[in-house]
Amino acid sequence: MPKFLIQMSGCPGSGKSTIARAIGQRLSAVVLDHDVLKSALLKNGVETQKAGGASYGSLRALAGSILEQGFSVILDHPCYYDQILHGGMQVAERTAAAYRYIECVIDDLEEIRRRLKNRQSLPSQLNDITVPDQYWDQSGSGADLFQKWICDMKRPTHSYLKIDTALPLSQCLESICNFLDRSEVKK
Numbered sequence: 001m002p003k004f005l006i007q008m009s010g011c012p013g014s015g016k017s018t019i020a021r022a023i024g025q026r027l028s029a030v031v032l033d034h035d036v037l038k039s040a041l042l043k044n045g046v047e048t049q050k051a052g053g054a055s056y057g058s059l060r061a062l063a064g065s066i067l068e069q070g071f072s073v074i075l076d077h078p079c080y081y082d083q084i085l086h087g088g089m090q091v092a093e094r095t096a097a098a099y100r101y102i103e104c105v106i107d108d109l110e111e112i113r114r115r116l117k118n119r120q121s122l123p124s125q126l127n128d129i130t131v132p133d134q135y136w137d138q139s140g141s142g143a144d145l146f147q148k149w150i151c152d153m154k155r156p157t158h159s160y161l162k163i164d165t166a167l168p169l170s171q172c173l174e175s176i177c178n179f180l181d182r183s184e185v186k187k
Contacts, residue, residue, distance in 0.1 A: 002074045004029070004157060004180075005097045008105035009079040011149040012125065013112035015165030015172075019104055020076040022173055027180075030066050032059050034077030036136040038124035051124070056086060060087050067095035078153065079103075081113060085154040101160045103178060109143055 006023065008016045017033060024031040038055035046054060056077065063073045081086045085101075092099035106112060121127045161179040163172050 003067055003070060003090040003095075003097045004100060005067060005088060005095075006062050006072075006074045006100045007079065007085070008074060008076045008102055008104065008171060009085075009153055010153070010165075011078060011153070012113070013115040013119075013148055014104040014106050015115075016076050016078070016104045018169065019102065019163070019165065019172060019176070020074045022169060022178060023102075024074050026173065026177070027072065029072035031074045031076055032062055032066075034059060034075075035122045035124045039122040040121045055124075056084055056087065058092050063088075064091045064095055066095045067091065068119065072097070078149070080149065080152070080154065082154050085156060088151075089156065099154050099159050100154075102179075103155060103160070103162045104165045105150065105162055106164065106166050109146060111166065112146065 006020075006029070008020045010016045017035075020031045020033070023029065034055055037058055038051050041051040041054055042048065059075060059077065063075055066073050075088055077084070079088075079101075088101075089099055091097075116125075116127050119125075119127075161176065163175055165172060
């Protein structure tokens, strides 16, 4: 089986981590969770604004090291900026790993709110669609920001799957495995 890098994406509460872990278990891939790393940085005194960039850079370095050891990697994070998207693609290219991108989407903001409130949140994670000021560079509501995040997510032009996570997990995994099988990333 060729090694691969799957770059997960989607707004908070869209199901990225649930899907990433399920894929990781099914395909024996290492899942690197942005929120785990960013939360560790925050707990160790790194300022919020610096922790985000530091965690993305650290994830790419870890992904590269793990891929060089011959293991496949799933990056569990949103792709809000071009440099995050292109950084993942560059790691895959540099390590000769097959690159795939899976975006988790759900259009129901009340379902997103329910998911955020019911999960055990890490310090870097939101627990509602009410968004703290540090996330805003403009005025608006949390719902406005979530809609902006959903619309403005950075996406590649190839090797891309958008999955509706309002569907049952088993159905999402079946669609993802079909996508990966067609892409020659399979077990």
